Amino acid sequence: MIKPGRPRAPVPDSIERSDGPVIHFESVTKTYPNQSRPALESVDLDVEKGEFVFLVGPSGSGKSTFLRLILREERPTDGRIYVAGRDLARLTTWKVPQLRRRIGCVFQDFRLLPGKNVYQNIAFALEVIGKPRRFIRKVVPEVIDLVGLEGKGDRMPDELSGGEQQRVAMARAFVNRPMILLADEPTGNIDPATSIGIMKVLDRINRTGTTVVMATHDAAIVDSMRKRVIELEYGKVVRDQSRGVYGQAY
């Protein structure tokens, strides 16, 4: 069943908004240079604070572009994007890091630093934004516990299983308590049994009030979670269900 786009709150003409959706797309089109077909085409959608959203669709449907636009790694060709109350079009380059501090990111390939252990990998995310060492010493163990890696702080990434590495990546993404967590196929390299554990961690993170947007191909996971599902096809939103499943056939 296809639901029409949700009604949008009127957007005041200021850069910062404290209330309203954490992610707001307004007829966003993105065409990459030297390509005729847009990667995203007039996408309108809102993600509210604290929501858990699955982003599904075949490869090349625009899921990654959607995530990159939120991070402002790309700029839309047309339309407006608000993230955490900020109008991305008006965000100056030197303020982009501030935006990214409010967004955590998890990827299919974990992207851990091989030369650092679990604790150091997580602490790195805080060190580079200039957090004091006392703060780091306090929050890193907390988040290691939260993702279920108690006692494994001094392990190196190559001593961990795929599922454990992804937990480290989630801890690193969450350690600065972001408003939004973006997960791009977080279970793509992980077997189904381990994936359940990953989803439990994501759910735990979501319960702290963090909005989670997860792009995935994993039908079983989407079906079991019964969360909001946004389906993209050829760059267009073809489905937006509040308690959806992966395929339309159900």
Add this chain to the structure above:
Amino acid sequence: MRAQFIFGEVWVGLRRNLTMTVALIVVVAISLSLLGTGLLVVKQVSHTRSLWQSKVELSIFLCDKNPLSPQCQNSGQATKADTNRIESTLKNLPEVVSVTYRTQAQNLAQFRKEFASNQVFVKSVSPGDIPASFQVKLRNAQADAGPVTAAVTGMPGVDSVGNDSTILTNFYRLLDGARNAVIVVAVILIVAAILLVANTIRLSAFNRRRETAIMRLVGASNFYVQLPFLVEGMIAGLFGWLIAVGLLVGAKAGLDGFQNYFPFRAQLSVSDLVEVVVFTMVIALLLCGTTSFLTLRRYLRV
């Protein structure tokens, strides 16, 4: 600002890039020491010039009893009247600062003093071989020599005019040539150093692309992302500079030693050396800092 974190990153970067870093340090050291040597030579030449400027004299030799030159064979030995006429002519010239008459005996004594180290030379000269002369100090040793020489040449009693600065002119030409060659090589090497800095930083950025990707992702500011690389380039530059300082101290010692071959020592002072050393440090920091910064802007865009 967490210095410990930045320097940790810098250390990792320098170590991973060891061969490039060593090449960079060597090239910076050589180019800076050549540039500094060029500057030392510039200072040396101007020192020497101003020191010698005050000592250079025109020697107007007078005909004596046994004339050798055709000029003296015509006019014969300089008479008292000839000598007085020459002296007053010289004193009336505006270019002349002072005129001193030196007898044959005085000139012989002076000759023996200057060539004291070469006794064979001293013994071959007997009293009466060296004529009496007027020693003339000029306002400007370079420019005034011509007109003064022209004014007295051909006067009865004048044998020949000797000019110390003709010898010096050749010497200056040699020094200037050496200085120019050193500076040209230094500039070429500095260009090489700039390219090496750019390459080292690029390699370093490539080696640490994982770290920088994560830094950007978690919202590290440009400052935090770029500073380790900037510091890395500057530290390599400073190491090169330190080596160059050693080489420059050596170069100054060499120039000082060179002075032993001349009658007047025109040594450079320590403050001259310090000035050159500080200047090369500024060059090193500017060169490495600016190049790193410009390279980073290309390779580490947010």
